[in-house]
Amino acid sequence: MKIIDWRQVWRWWSVRVSALGALLFALLTAFPDQALALWMNLPAEIRGRIPDNVEHAITAALFAAVMIVRLIPQGEADGE
Numbered sequence: 001m002k003i004i005d006w007r008q009v010w011r012w013w014s015v016r017v018s019a020l021g022a023l024l025f026a027l028l029t030a031f032p033d034q035a036l037a038l039w040m041n042l043p044a045e046i047r048g049r050i051p052d053n054v055e056h057a058i059t060a061a062l063f064a065a066v067m068i069v070r071l072i073p074q075g076e077a078d079g080e
Contacts, residue, residue, distance in 0.1 A: 013069040021062035 009015050028035050039047065051057065 014066045
């Protein structure tokens with residue numbers, strides 16, 4: 001097992017994807033009125049193609065994206 005420098009964690013793609021997902025859900029939670037307005041401004045044909053439980057699909061996609069980017073080799077950090 002390799003000890004990591006916690007100050008370098010922000011460079012990992014898995015951390016960036018996780019942060020993006022957390023930000024997305026935090027914004028949706030903090031501003032539900034704006035999220036609803038955005039939803040209502042979508043054309044009806046696009047809204048009809050999006051399933052009712054889209055939040056589960058987004059969560060699963062973000063989880064899969066984190067697992068995939070963990071498998072991608074990343075270059076050494078600058079200065080190492």
